[in-house]
Amino acid sequence: MTTKDLIAQIHKKKSFLCIGLDTDLEKIPTYLLSEEDPIFSFNKAIIDATHQFAVAYKPNTAFYEACGRKGWKSLTKTIDYLNKNYPEIFTIADAKRGDIGNTSSMYAKAFLQEMGFDSVTVAPYMGKDSVEPFLQFRDKHAILLALTSNEGAFDFQTLEIDNTTLYKKVIEISKDWKNSERLMYVVGATKAEYLAEIRKIIPDSFLLVPGVGAQGGSLVDVCKYGMNKNVGLLVNSSRGIIYASESSNFPEIAAAKAEVIQREMAKQMENL
């Protein structure tokens, strides 16, 4: 998907909500467990109920790998379902991959070409040749970890380095990589004030923002510091939406939760 199409969808739906499909067999309604593929059944129900309020879905691969081959099948079915039924939706494989060049190429092909995701999250530690293979596909994107939303973000990402911090250095250096216009960045909402600094380096890039809701970040602050003229944000919510109900009405409750966020987003977009 082109960035232009993503922006058009955001304006059409008045939403920049990304729903995280962190689907865990221990957390989904128990009556689904008798189905042939409970994870896919859950995802399908969530997607069908919430797609008008969301512009992106983000399965985290850990939850699928934890179920082995079966999980991989559920993931494949989920992305196939999205691509077939909601081709306007932006899809993110939250895989946080990164390896030496030829190996990163294998990951890039797996997620962007074979499975057909629009984007994949990538870890920066191994540098340029570990990330560039994810940037070689037209209309596909790599979403680079810059400042994550967890406690451990302060172990290395915020260390001072050359009169700046590591996460800013990651963003600055990555701008010179080949096809860097296909880069987006992960910036956690729990540190919304950092977004202002980041916008000085990358005013136009899209930011994937986890940590609103369950992890304590505020949507208003994220918009205040991080929104640009094209919105430029994908704000993720996972648990707060998909696990809002444990009973058979979970799709409706998820939709209601997603709509609340979408309305807040529409309000924030009025400031554009």
Place this chain on the structure above:
Amino acid sequence: MTTKDLIAQIHKKKSFLCIGLDTDLEKIPTYLLSEEDPIFSFNKAIIDATHQFAVAYKPNTAFYEACGRKGWKSLTKTIDYLNKNYPEIFTIADAKRGDIGNTSSMYAKAFLQEMGFDSVTVAPYMGKDSVEPFLQFRDKHAILLALTSNEGAFDFQTLEIDNTTLYKKVIEISKDWKNSERLMYVVGATKAEYLAEIRKIIPDSFLLVPGVGAQGGSLVDVCKYGMNKNVGLLVNSSRGIIYASESSNFPEIAAAKAEVIQREMAKQMENL
């Protein structure tokens, strides 16, 4: 596997060779492609032919994920085969994972518990709570990326930070994490002289060393700067062994290549 058992195996075989199972359908002998599971058939043949010269096998997950569900099955069959037939061998899932705490737990369970690998490689960028979940299993290990063997290693890992470098900071800080005695570290052979500095910080830890052979590193230098009283090294070779022949004699040729390296290793161990 305990570190003690790994050391015992190294002394018994006079080898600290790790063979990388970077099994690529485009590189294995073409006659295998008619088999039901060509990747597993190739791995089995390599393992059966080389196990007396190697103490560890390291499938890189990218090569398996690139084949989707089928690839995941090949990976499962490979680790099952190793655990059943060669339980004395140390196994490494070269997955370079790392995510927020509860998500890292899913990866840790998948590789260390469900699949039964002895260890998994982990990326440090997201810090303590992204790595500790991999350290909670008795007799299992996380192998943390410190200084990798690729060009991109110089983008961030060697940046100066607090009068040291990022990769040394990663090692130093990780020593304080819970169950850090279960940590090993990836240190590329292409920068063997760096090993001396690293040994000042972690004299006793095991180092997984990629980049000998195809990537240009020297075994003699790695041993000179990196070997400790318990050897403390796992030196990886992938392409130089597994793709040494493209015909049906590939297992014998792989064994011959592995034996050459094992003999060099035995010679280096005489210096202990």
